[in-house]
Amino acid sequence: MFDLLFLGFGEIFRLDILIIIFVGVVFGVIAGLIPGFTVAMAIVLTLPLTFGMDPVSGIAAMIGVFVGGMSGGLISAALLGIPGTPSSVATTFDAYPMAKKGNPGKALSIGIWSSFLSSIISLFILVTIAPQISRFALKFGPWEMFALICLALTIIASVTGSSIIKGLIAGLFGLLISTIGADPIMGFARFTFDLKVLRAGVPFLVVLIGMFAISRLMESLERSEMKKDLEAKQKENASEVSFVLKPIQTLKTVLKKPGTLFGSSVIGAVIGAIPGAGGSIANIVAYDQAKKWSKDPNKFGTGCEEGVVASEAGNNSTVGGDLIPTVALGIPGSAVTAVLLSALMVHGITPGPLLVVDEPSIVGGIFVAFFIASFGMLITQFIGMRYFVKVTQVPTHLLVPIILVLCVIGAYVLNNRVTDLYILLAMGIIGYLFTKYKFALAPAIIGVILGPIAEVNLRRAFMTDQDWTLFLTRPISLTFLILTVISISFTIWQTKKTNERTRA
Template identity: 80%
Template structure:
């Protein structure tokens, strides 16, 4: 079970790779602490920089960004009351009240330890579970793979965003984009409308950069003066704030809450393993469960140490959970791991259940890079906190043009095609409209990744045997399809119930 970690140690334990992971962690923390600058955005911008690296080093760098970004949201959530990333929303509930009471350093230190310890717990689950799932998945035929992808798509559409319908529309939009270009089996052009720009298809990475990065820049530019004034006022308050962390003292505080730490870490790992769910959901669920199981739930929301432990543990443990379906099945757990998969494919490595047996050094490298990144995150957060706090004062009008240039350059170097830049801007506008009208971006992105896999497996199934009833007579396939139906039904019921509660409260 831990043989993969040993293989990974041999791959990762080189000075230049360790330094690259450290730089990735620092970049991730900086991205996470800037409100609105998401982890997915940071990792998308990192991808072009990894093209000249070998697969293990490139993926290790992005894992560093991933781990750092998930913990970076803690800083702005604590000091500004603004979640740096969507996955640190629940952190604001108690960390910000602690900061207002003059306990900002305490809240930050507790959050850092909770982030680190939960990452180690989720790593243990990842190393234990992922290889077993991969071995089980080797029994899958095209029928089972298609059913599994259908299940993944329904979960993505139902757990992200405020509306099931909008989630489904976003997912279908991603599937539609995946059909443009050459047929994956026959090689015939389709849905190109005789436009040369579309004959090569719509590159996934261009869609990713456009919808996640360019759209976010447009949202930045749309901010009202009122919002800017509010942020400036909050930033002025930080100038006089002193940050003095006490690592050993706060470590004891976190270890006094073993149930909350372990429970929230398991919740985060499980939710992270559900494709499309992500840290924002795990963050809220872990906080909610900690509150329900607490002996004194009324203290939550008033500056409670246990609340910070629960939210940050639930948030950071999703990284390990997120990597489970990515490594074991070749199905991205989120937009971030979709980029990791694309990085492997760029280097000629095919993700999927065979990856564990055919490329154990790659899988082990991913596991050990996660382990190293967690330690670097702990060290970087405690050592560089005073500098990180100053970054929250960087004005938006300086960040926007820098990020835009990085997006354009990163897109162009993918294929050296000017046409990709037009697609980038178009995807940016579509992503902006999605964000403006509250359509979740994650289902669209995962749809682009899973769409071709679903089509290829569906057609392989019919080429092997044209009998469509096999989807319902093969045990694993029918199980996945039933779970897909139950997933949508449960979400519909849950949405109606919450709607009734809100109507009753009004």
């Protein structure tokens, strides 16, 4: 563990990388505070900029955006009552009432400190647990890896959508996309339908940009009238904002609630480690648990300090938890870490259990970059708060064309192929239809990432031994397959119970 940290400090403590991290944090905060502009979109737009960097610098930049984006949603949630990101929904429950009572600075300061301290707690959990999981995963053969990916896909499908069926369909769609193009072992073309545009396959980065960014832009254009009303509300509320930040005083306030801070941080880290769960679930669950364990639950929702601490701690601690399966197993914990894995693959680094052994400097760099980015978030939030607030007043009709241009450039520079732009448009339309009909995007994206890994391991298993019962007779593989069935069964039962309760 300490060896990885020492390697990480050696890689990260360079002036150019520190500047890159801080710039990433600033961009992440700005992206997080703009309602509708998700952290995943910010990461996708950052990815093309990292192509010319070395792997450590590129990953450090994206970690900075990740940490900044997760905390940026606090600003619009507290000042406008509008969650900047889906992971700051519960923050509005108490931060906005506190701001409306004349204490916006207090609400923001408590949220910033809670974000920072929870990030440090989740970093400790990440550094402690991830290398141990990775060492255990070195015992995996192709049977265990295939079973593990099956488990990851079912968990993703079950927790990122309102319908388990729609979640599974989205995941299977991603797997289908991953089969187009060259066979990973034999090399011949397949499922191209004699279309030249598909012979080189469907680049996963183009799928990411298309389904996440382009589809959101289409959705924004469709809601143009609603956006005008939202912008009017943003300007009206932002013009009334006048606040004084008191860092030392609010730090003492947060530290007086150690149970809420630590408990919410652990909840966030655990939920973040579940592939596909993410900050939106952690944000609400942490808030709910803090309210249940509170001596006075009725104060929640009225501008309660404890509510702000719980929601922001649960939200930001998911970053460390999210990185656990990403670093230890090469399985993305969310769409954001799927992009991080994509960045590694672009630089020729294969994610997986061997990452800690083969690329210890990269893993250590991720740990230290997360640590530096947390401090960067704390500093930039307190220093730049007044300037960040002004971003909430930028009209959406100005943001849409800028983001569109960045998306097109990012998709083109990957392979310098015009055909990728056609795929980008097609993926954008598909992503828009997914969103319109309430299909989760994350299972599809992660299906594209995990599909080739699943296929390669399945084929390696049968090339090693034709006996399919090895999937059931090897203990670790059998355990993962049982957990897969349990995951789907539990979600179906939970969904059925929720529907019955709603009808009642």
